[in-house]
Amino acid sequence: GQQVMQIPQYxxxxxxxxxxxxCNSSTTLSNIQWYKQRPGGHPVFLIxxxxxxxxxxxxxxxxxxGEAKKNSSLHITATQTTDVxxxxxxxxxxxxxxxxxxxxxxxxxxP
Amino acid sequence: xxxxxxxxxxxxxxxxxxKSLKCEQHMxxxxxxxxxxxxxxxxxxxxxxxxxxxSINESVPSRFSPECPNSSLLNLHLHALQPEDSALYLCASxxxxxxxxxxxxxxxxxxxxx
Numbered sequence: 001g002q003q004v005m006q007i008p009q010y011x012x013x014x015x016x017x018x019x020x021x022x023c024n025s026s027t028t029l030s031n032i033q034w035y036k037q038r039p040g041g042h043p044v045f046l047i048x049x050x051x052x053x054x055x056x057x058x059x060x061x062x063x064x065x066g067e068a069k070k071n072s073s074l075h076i077t078a079t080q081t082t083d084v085x086x087x088x089x090x091x092x093x094x095x096x097x098x099x100x101x102x103x104x105x106x107x108x109x110x111p
Numbered sequence: 112x113x114x115x116x117x118x119x120x121x122x123x124x125x126x127x128x129x130k131s132l133k134c135e136q137h138m139x140x141x142x143x144x145x146x147x148x149x150x151x152x153x154x155x156x157x158x159x160x161x162x163x164x165x166s167i168n169e170s171v172p173s174r175f176s177p178e179c180p181n182s183s184l185l186n187l188h189l190h191a192l193q194p195e196d197s198a199l200y201l202c203a204s205x206x207x208x209x210x211x212x213x214x215x216x217x218x219x220x221x222x223x224x225x
Contacts, residue, residue, distance in 0.1 A: 031211050042201060042216040043154060088153055092210035093167065100210070101153035 004029075004091045006102030014110050019076040021105035023089035030092050032072045034063060037104075038085040046074075046087075079109050113138060117202050117217035125225055126192060132220045134185040134202030140215070142208030143185040145177060146201040148219070154201055160185060161208035192224045 005024045013019050023032065031050045035043040047056055049065035049072060056063045062075045076083055084107055091100035115136045124130050134143065142161045146154035159167035160179040174196075176188040185202055199219045205212040 033210075033213070035214075042219050043203075043214075045213045045215070048211075048213060090210065093156075093159075093208075101155075104153050106151075 004032075004089060004100045004102045006089055006105060008105055009103060010106050010108075012108045012110065013079050015081060016078050019079050019083070019107055021074050021087050021089075021107075023072045023102050025070045025091055025100075028069045030069075032065060032069075033090045034072075034074055035088045035090060036085050037088065041085070043088060076107075079107070081109050081111055083107060084109050113215060115202055115204055115215050115217035117200075117220050119220055120218065121221045121223075123223045123225060124189065124192065126194070128192075129188070129190045131189065132187040132200055132202075132222075134187075134204075134217055135183055136204040136215070137183055138204060138215065139182075140204035140206055141182060142205045142212070143179065144203040144205075144208075144214070145175075145185070145187050146203065146216075148199040148201055158187075159208045166208055189222075192222075194224050197222055197224045 003026050007022050011019055031048055033048045034046040036046055037043045047063050052069050053067045054065040060077045064073045072089055086104040086106045088104045089102040118133045144159050145157040147157055148154045156169050157171045158177045163179045163182055174191050178186040199221050201219045202217040203214045205214040
């Protein structure tokens, strides 16, 4: 079945450094979503990617969808303390109804 | 209104209790979800309702019983839970129920089973 693997599990950076999290699927995805969950909070939708090779930017965040639509990445430039949290990628449900959240990457930022 | 409201925010219940979690949205979304999230883990899908009908049940034990009274409300009835069921229970909604639409999550109910 479809699985979405996400690495790294944890990333500790100094404020101002860049950060990247990667998502890989064993199968082609029709779309991929990214969510952010702050400590003690709930997941908040960031973006959805649909097209092969798609790149979208939100201020310091850059999202990419691979050409084969099997991988995706989220890159944050010059991290700030407000970026702390866990970033999840999520694929669509399969016909079998399997949900596909990645395990998440937890980002901590040292001021 | 782009909120999903969950009540209660915290719940402590004994293993013989019956309780219900409630979720409400007024965005006109036709899909609503229950997720379970353990600490340091991703949300784990439990149920999906699409157009008020249960469309996905991820092999959840029968001690969890979902209900969708109307398109804006979603309940999760709990009975005879186990301590390992302690977790954050998240409700979400979206325009469609296939994982291809932006999902809005509620703040969650932090459940402790004693």
